[in-house]
Amino acid sequence: MASTPRNGIADLSLEDDDSIKKMSEVAKFARQNNIPGYRPNGHHPVPKPQKQRSENSIRETPMSALRRRLSGWFGLSTSKPPRRANSLPGKISRDDSEHALSELKQSLSQSPRWQRRRKSVPKPPPKPRMPPPPPRTAPCSDWRELQSARGIAQALRAGRRQLVVFLDYDGTLTPIVSDPDAATLSDHMRDAVGKLSDRATVAIVSGRAREKLRNFVQLPELYYAGSHGFDIDGPGGLHAASSFLCRRAPSTKRPILFRRWRRGRRGDGVAASRRWRAFTSSARHRYAGAAESRRRRASTATPPPRPRESPHRYAVAARARRDRPPAGLRHSVSSEMVPVLRAARDLLIERLQVIEGSSVEDNRFSVSVHWRNVAPTDRPAVEAIVDSTLREAPFAGVLRKNSGKCVYELRPDVKWDKGEAVLYLLELLRRRETDFDEYGDDDGVPEERIAGFTEDEWYGGVLPVYVGDDVTDEDAFKAIAPFGAVSVLVCPSGDKVERPRATHATHTLKDVDDVRAFVDELASACAARPSVRGR
Numbered sequence: 001m002a003s004t005p006r007n008g009i010a011d012l013s014l015e016d017d018d019s020i021k022k023m024s025e026v027a028k029f030a031r032q033n034n035i036p037g038y039r040p041n042g043h044h045p046v047p048k049p050q051k052q053r054s055e056n057s058i059r060e061t062p063m064s065a066l067r068r069r070l071s072g073w074f075g076l077s078t079s080k081p082p083r084r085a086n087s088l089p090g091k092i093s094r095d096d097s098e099h100a101l102s103e104l105k106q107s108l109s110q111s112p113r114w115q116r117r118r119k120s121v122p123k124p125p126p127k128p129r130m131p132p133p134p135p136r137t138a139p140c141s142d143w144r145e146l147q148s149a150r151g152i153a154q155a156l157r158a159g160r161r162q163l164v165v166f167l168d169y170d171g172t173l174t175p176i177v178s179d180p181d182a183a184t185l186s187d188h189m190r191d192a193v194g195k196l197s198d199r200a201t202v203a204i205v206s207g208r209a210r211e212k213l214r215n216f217v218q219l220p221e222l223y224y225a226g227s228h229g230f231d232i233d234g235p236g237g238l239h240a241a242s243s244f245l246c247r248r249a250p251s252t253k254r255p256i257l258f259r260r261w262r263r264g265r266r267g268d269g270v271a272a273s274r275r276w277r278a279f280t281s282s283a284r285h286r287y288a289g290a291a292e293s294r295r296r297r298a299s300t301a302t303p304p305p306r307p308r309e310s311p312h313r314y315a316v317a318a319r320a321r322r323d324r325p326p327a328g329l330r331h332s333v334s335s336e337m338v339p340v341l342r343a344a345r346d347l348l349i350e351r352l353q354v355i356e357g358s359s360v361e362d363n364r365f366s367v368s369v370h371w372r373n374v375a376p377t378d379r380p381a382v383e384a385i386v387d388s389t390l391r392e393a394p395f396a397g398v399l400r401k402n403s404g405k406c407v408y409e410l411r412p413d414v415k416w417d418k419g420e421a422v423l424y425l426l427e428l429l430r431r432r433e434t435d436f437d438e439y440g441d442d443d444g445v446p447e448e449r450i451a452g453f454t455e456d457e458w459y460g461g462v463l464p465v466y467v468g469d470d471v472t473d474e475d476a477f478k479a480i481a482p483f484g485a486v487s488v489l490v491c492p493s494g495d496k497v498e499r500p501r502a503t504h505a506t507h508t509l510k511d512v513d514d515v516r517a518f519v520d521e522l523a524s525a526c527a528a529r530p531s532v533r534g535r
């Protein structure tokens with residue numbers, strides 16, 4: 001009988017009567033002296049029952065368990081790998097795992113169940129590298145919450161989306177002045193915008209008449225959306241797109257544009273294009289008509305050379321497209337309203353003569369009644385005259401009044417504003433870039449895949465940027481929000497009266513100088529972006 005002292009108690013084996021007797025003595029002693037760790041016989045903690053393993057699983061190594069599970073999932077037949085002499089049971093050796101892996105790969109490629117599964121499970125969309133800032137869909141109650149836009153341009157350097165920049169004129173490119181005709185563009189700003197337009201698509205969107213805007217800005221290569229977007233013109237294509245036309249989409253062998261930028265926020269593109277479909281069906285019909293007449297013209301005119309046999313035919317076609325002079329764009333909404341607007345203008349000039357400091361500006365598709373220079377006591381009279389005029393025939397129900405910065409703007413009472421104009425321009429750019437009909441390249445290819453990417457992919461590859469200062473710019477901020485756009489409200493901190501009460505803008509800038517710095521940053525961001533062609 002072994003007797004090793006432990007906690008003052010000997011370990012006993014119950015072999016004979018002496019032992020039993022001795023044990024009960026020891027137990028008594030332990031109880032009396034409160035010795036921990038001792039329990040009399042029969043009161044020792046019952047050891048947990050060991051899990052009974054099946055004979056199979058006792059012998060099963062992790063490797064064979066894996067093989068058994070795989071065969072269960074995919075219906076594979078797996079063979080046992082050769083066991084090396086030094087491989088230990090219960091551990092996966094390097095040879096084991098390599099063998100299992102190659103076996104698995106081979107079997108997977110043959111398994112019909114797995115193939116079916118692969119087809120049915122769609123690939124997850126690739127993660128965007130630099131997600132654009134989240135759009136604000138609800139109006140922001142406090143403009144001071146917004147962050148500075150300067151950093152945005154720097155962030156754009158890393159982005160891969162094609163910029164389309166929309167700039168408001170008064171209060172954005174030029175400071176607000178008391179005489180509307182004196183709001184000329186500074187040379188510095190002209191240089192900055194000109195430099196940006198060399199590298200990105202730029203449009204000026206303003207309440208001013210389109211011709212007046214052109215005269216002020218004097219940059220012929222830009223798009224101009226005058227009279228709050230009712231009157232649009234421009235070169236008719238996306239800037240420098242032709243330089244990206246040398247690659248082909250693997251699926252359709254079409255030339256592709258924003259291949260590298262497709263990874264942008266595709267969801268935004270989807271949402272935006274759905275929105276577009278929903279509300280501009282009439283504009284789309286007009287487009288369909290324009291496309292049809294272009295097609296007809298192309299069929300009657302001498303067809304352009306078709307580089308069918310060339311190995312680089314798409315590149316050649318692209319060059320031909322680039323070398324042709326741009327077709328140009330001219331689009332007006334509600335032209336039939338121009339005579340009515342002229343009548344309103346004449347009447348208002350006559351009626352407002354009595355109010356000193358007031359003035360009426362003809363913006364062709366809109367009429368601006370300025371009251372910046374009117375004495376505060378006379379200002380209600382200006383609004384009363386405008387309102388009473390609008391209640392008369394033939395203006396009632398035909399024209400509507402909007403308020404801007406010390407100005408009332410009368411325009412056709414139709415659903416068209418800066419927001420619609422911006423969406424119109426974006427859709428125009430998309431169509432111009434994806435229309436390869438003239439070269440006959442779209443034979444047998446679904447319309448949405450003509451240029452190697454879908455409408456949604458195109459929208460996902462474009463990043464709209466809009467900079468504006470007025471209430472009317474809010475329509476544009478709101479319209480481009482689903483694209484994950486950058487929208488910037490120019491909002492001087494001291495300007496408490498004239499700033500919008502709420503905004504859909506994602507960022508703010510404080511004045512025209514900041515806008516120039518931002519435009520400069522955008523231009524250098526475009527220049528710094530790696531070329532798509534080089535990849």
Ligand SMILES: O=P(O)(O)OC[C@H]1O[C@H](O[C@H]2O[C@H](CO)[C@@H](O)[C@H](O)[C@H]2O)[C@H](O)[C@@H](O)[C@@H]1O
Pocket residue numbers: 168169170171175176177178179180181183205206207208361363368370372404405406407409470472
């Ligand atoms: O859309 P915008 O380019 O911002 O044009 C809106 C109006 O801008 C002009 O008026 C404003 O700027 C004037 C010059 O700084 C200022 O005197 C006036 O008080 C502002 O309202 C323009 O004259 C209007 O026709 C536009 O509708």
